Amino acid sequence: MQPIVYTSFTSPFGRSVRVCLYERGIEHQVIPSTREQRRVPEHLARHPFAKVPVLEHDDLSIYETQAILRYVADVFPGDPLVQVSRV
Ligand SMILES: N[C@@H](CCC(=O)N[C@@H](CS)C(=O)NCC(=O)O)C(=O)O
Numbered sequence: 001m002q003p004i005v006y007t008s009f010t011s012p013f014g015r016s017v018r019v020c021l022y023e024r025g026i027e028h029q030v031i032p033s034t035r036e037q038r039r040v041p042e043h044l045a046r047h048p049f050a051k052v053p054v055l056e057h058d059d060l061s062i063y064e065t066q067a068i069l070r071y072v073a074d075v076f077p078g079d080p081l082v083q084v085s086r087v
Pocket residue numbers: 010011012013014035038050051052053063064065066
Protein backbone atom coordinates (compact mmCIF):
# COMPACT_ATOMS: atom_id res chain seq x y z
CA MET A 1 0.00 0.00 0.00
CA GLN A 2 1.20 3.50 -0.86
CA PRO A 3 2.01 5.50 2.30
CA ILE A 4 -0.42 8.26 3.24
CA VAL A 5 0.80 11.50 4.78
CA TYR A 6 -1.66 13.65 6.65
CA THR A 7 -0.21 17.13 6.72
CA SER A 8 -0.85 20.75 6.03
CA PHE A 9 0.94 22.32 3.10
CA THR A 10 2.57 24.90 5.38
CA SER A 11 3.91 22.37 7.89
CA PRO A 12 7.72 22.17 8.02
CA PHE A 13 7.36 18.87 9.89
CA GLY A 14 5.18 17.47 7.14
CA ARG A 15 7.65 18.73 4.57
CA SER A 16 10.46 16.80 6.26
CA VAL A 17 8.45 13.62 5.93
CA ARG A 18 7.68 14.29 2.29
CA VAL A 19 11.31 15.14 1.49
CA CYS A 20 12.46 11.83 2.98
CA LEU A 21 9.83 9.88 1.05
CA TYR A 22 10.84 11.76 -2.10
CA GLU A 23 14.53 11.01 -1.46
CA ARG A 24 13.64 7.34 -1.17
CA GLY A 25 11.58 7.51 -4.37
CA ILE A 26 8.43 6.45 -2.56
CA GLU A 27 5.17 7.56 -4.11
CA HIS A 28 2.74 8.61 -1.46
CA GLN A 29 -0.65 10.12 -1.04
CA VAL A 30 -0.97 13.46 0.72
CA ILE A 31 -4.12 14.26 2.62
CA PRO A 32 -4.24 17.94 3.54
CA SER A 33 -5.53 18.57 7.02
CA THR A 34 -7.00 21.83 8.26
CA ARG A 35 -7.12 22.92 11.90
CA GLU A 36 -10.77 21.81 12.09
CA GLN A 37 -10.04 18.44 10.47
CA ARG A 38 -7.31 17.79 13.04
CA ARG A 39 -9.87 17.97 15.83
CA VAL A 40 -12.30 15.31 14.63
CA PRO A 41 -12.26 11.88 16.33
CA GLU A 42 -10.81 10.15 13.24
CA HIS A 43 -7.76 12.36 13.32
CA LEU A 44 -7.43 12.28 17.11
CA ALA A 45 -7.24 8.50 16.77
CA ARG A 46 -4.25 9.05 14.47
CA HIS A 47 -2.64 11.80 16.53
CA PRO A 48 -3.73 12.36 20.14
CA PHE A 49 -2.34 15.92 20.14
CA ALA A 50 -4.36 16.91 17.04
CA LYS A 51 -1.26 17.67 14.98
CA VAL A 52 0.34 16.72 11.70
CA PRO A 53 2.19 14.97 10.19
CA VAL A 54 0.89 11.45 10.51
CA LEU A 55 2.12 8.63 8.29
CA GLU A 56 -0.02 5.61 7.54
CA HIS A 57 1.59 2.64 5.87
CA ASP A 58 0.07 -0.83 5.65
CA ASP A 59 -1.57 -1.34 9.03
CA LEU A 60 0.71 1.10 10.84
CA SER A 61 -0.05 4.68 11.83
CA ILE A 62 2.80 6.82 13.16
CA TYR A 63 2.95 10.35 14.53
CA GLU A 64 5.91 12.50 15.63
CA THR A 65 8.21 13.51 12.82
CA GLN A 66 11.36 11.91 14.23
CA ALA A 67 9.60 8.56 14.59
CA ILE A 68 8.20 8.82 11.06
CA LEU A 69 11.60 9.68 9.59
CA ARG A 70 13.24 6.74 11.34
CA TYR A 71 10.50 4.46 10.07
CA VAL A 72 10.96 5.70 6.49
CA ALA A 73 14.74 5.26 6.75
CA ASP A 74 14.36 1.73 8.14
CA VAL A 75 11.57 0.39 5.95
CA PHE A 76 12.48 1.84 2.56
CA PRO A 77 16.02 0.92 1.55
CA GLY A 78 18.37 3.52 0.15
CA ASP A 79 21.23 5.84 0.91
CA PRO A 80 21.45 7.16 4.46
CA LEU A 81 19.15 10.12 4.98
CA VAL A 82 21.45 11.62 7.57
CA GLN A 83 25.18 12.03 7.26
CA VAL A 84 27.16 12.64 10.40
CA SER A 85 30.45 14.37 9.74
CA ARG A 86 33.12 14.32 12.35
CA VAL A 87 35.92 16.88 12.23
N1 LIG B 1 6.32 17.21 17.76
C1 LIG B 1 5.54 17.17 16.55
C2 LIG B 1 5.17 18.59 16.19
C3 LIG B 1 4.17 18.63 15.03
C4 LIG B 1 3.55 20.00 14.90
O1 LIG B 1 3.74 20.90 15.73
N2 LIG B 1 2.81 20.18 13.82
C5 LIG B 1 2.12 21.41 13.59
C6 LIG B 1 2.23 21.80 12.13
S1 LIG B 1 3.89 22.27 11.69
C7 LIG B 1 0.64 21.22 13.87
O2 LIG B 1 0.08 20.20 13.58
N3 LIG B 1 0.02 22.25 14.42
C8 LIG B 1 -1.39 22.22 14.56
C9 LIG B 1 -1.88 22.64 15.88
O3 LIG B 1 -1.05 22.74 16.81
O4 LIG B 1 -3.09 22.85 15.96
C10 LIG B 1 6.31 16.48 15.45
O5 LIG B 1 7.56 16.49 15.50
O6 LIG B 1 5.71 15.89 14.54
